[in-house]
Amino acid sequence: MSLTSISMYCELTKPHFENFQHLITLLKEKSIFFETISISARSDEGKNFEYDSVEDLKILSNDNIYDYNIHISFQDDAKINLMKSANIHKQQFQQLTSEKIEHKMKIEEIMSVLGLNKEIDKEIKYKKNVFIAYRFDDTGQYCADQIATFLRLMGFNVLTGRSYSPQSISNKVKERMDKQDIIIVIHTNGEEITWLTQETLLGSVKKTLIILKQQGANFKPGILNDFEYIEFIDRNIQTTFIPILEGLNELNIKF
Known part of the structure; x- marks a missing residue:
C-alpha cells in the first residue's frame, strides 16, 4: 500500500514564499497539476487576511504576520499544506503536509525547494x-x-x-x-x-x-x-x- 499523507514539523524559519510557483512548476513536470490555492493569515495585531492566488504569497513575507495556513490543491486530490500556528501552550510551530504526492516528490524535496529544515528537537524536548x-x-x-x-x-x-x-x-x-x-x-x-x-x-x-x-x-x-x-x-x-x-x-x- 502506497503512502498517501505525510507531515513534517519544520524549524520556525521563514519559508521562501517566492519559490511556491517554482514548486508548482516542478510538480507539473511530474504530472501533478495545480488547481487552486487558499491562503489565510493573521497579523500580530489580530487582523485576519484571506487570499486565493500564488502571487499573494509575497504578503506573508511581512514581519508582522503571526501565523498562516497555505493550502494548495492539485488534480486527483493531491494536496500540499504549510501551516504556522501555536498550540494550547502558546508555543509556535510550523508543519508541512503533503497528500498523494510522496510517490512523485518526497516531502524532503518540497522542504528543500521552500527553504525549510526539519525541526530536530521536537520529539526530545519534554521528559515525563x-x-x-x-x-x-x-x-x-x-x-x-x-x-x-x-x-x-x-x-x-x-x-x-x-x-x-x-x-x-x-x-x-x-x-x-x-x-x-x-x-x-x-x-x-x-x-x-x-x-x-x-x-x-x-x-x-x-x-x-x-x-x-x-x-x-x-x-x-x-x-x-x-x-x-x-x-x-x-x-x-x-x-x-x-x-x-x-x-x-x-x-x-x-x-
Whole structure:
C-alpha cells in the first residue's frame, strides 16, 4: 500500500514564499497539476487576511504576520499544506503536509525547494516529569491524588508541594517545580492559604502549564487568567483525563 499523507514539523524559519510557483512548476513536470490555492493569515495585531492566488504569497513575507495556513490543491486530490500556528501552550510551530504526492516528490524535496529544515528537537524536548500544583484542602487533595495516580500509570514521575521539607513553602515549591518539565495546575474553590504561594510562583516559572479549573473557581488577576484551561465540575476531575492526554500528545510525549 502506497503512502498517501505525510507531515513534517519544520524549524520556525521563514519559508521562501517566492519559490511556491517554482514548486508548482516542478510538480507539473511530474504530472501533478495545480488547481487552486487558499491562503489565510493573521497579523500580530489580530487582523485576519484571506487570499486565493500564488502571487499573494509575497504578503506573508511581512514581519508582522503571526501565523498562516497555505493550502494548495492539485488534480486527483493531491494536496500540499504549510501551516504556522501555536498550540494550547502558546508555543509556535510550523508543519508541512503533503497528500498523494510522496510517490512523485518526497516531502524532503518540497522542504528543500521552500527553504525549510526539519525541526530536530521536537520529539526530545519534554521528559515525563510533572509537578502538580493544587490547593491543600480536601477537594484539592482528592483531585491531585486522582491526577497523580493517572499520570503515574502513564509512566510519569510526579511531584507535588505537599510533603514536608525543612525550608519555606515558597522555596520548597519552587525547587520542586524547577525539577519538572511540565506543571499541571488544579485550580479549585477554597480559601486554603498555601495555594496563594503556589499561584504566585506559577506566574514566574518558565514551564509548560496544563491548567485544570473547577467550574466557578476564579484566577488571581494577572497570573493565570490569560491561559486556556480544561474545566471540570465539582470533584469530577476524571473528565480531564482525555484532554490532558491531548495536550501531552501536542508536546510529542510518547506513552
